[in-house]
Amino acid sequence: MSLRSPVGRVLGLGAAGEGVGHWWTQRVTSVALVLLGLWFVFALIALPDRSYETVTAWMHAPFNAVMLSLLVGTAVYHSQLGVEVVVEDYVSDHAAKIVTLLALKFIHIVLGALGIFSVLRVAFGSAA
């Protein structure tokens, strides 16, 4: 049994009934992506080349593996939140909207799993 009053439960949830969770998470992931994204760009420039040996050795380093995993996870999350809003804005047909949202969510989760798994596979594999 919840001790919260009915009014207390709905306060701050707004017309969509979800509150500011989506909006706020988009902002939080955006701040994280500024840092992770800039790290990736600088790392990419700093690599002497982009050969298999160089790139896998770079991904093998624990710090890089963690940063890459965080980058993939956060980017996929942020992307999912972004395309959700776009679909909700432009797809008016209810069935089409639900199907598109589901498809995009599945694609994003698969992308995130593939990306992080690949980084970890290199990180935990024997050094190239």
Next chain:
Amino acid sequence: MSNPKFERPLSPFMNYRWQYTNTLSILHRVTGIALSVGLLLFVYWLVSAANGPEAYASAQAVFAHPLTIVALVGFSFAFFYHLLNGVRHLVWDAGHGFEKSTARTSGWLVAIGAVVLTAMLWFLLVRGGAV
């Protein structure tokens, strides 16, 4: 809308005249979607690295294709634009920078900054022998 008898107020986006802020705002969304597509290439690159030298070599062939390089330049511009304009949006979220002159200046900074950073990135990559 077609029947004058039921003339209703229009939603703001239907009767605003075009101005630079529209373009910047739409470009934020467009670059965001572009980056979502770019994630596919990014994950493809990671998967190929995990799948061994042969898979990585075939991915390198894909990335060396002129059309892919054009796309990568586009993605990098989208990245820098979305990043800079995203910070602009965060500042607005915090309640600052709404003055017309400030918003105009920050808009120009974002547009020029994105072009300059993209050019700098590719200058460094080409000089580093990556392309």
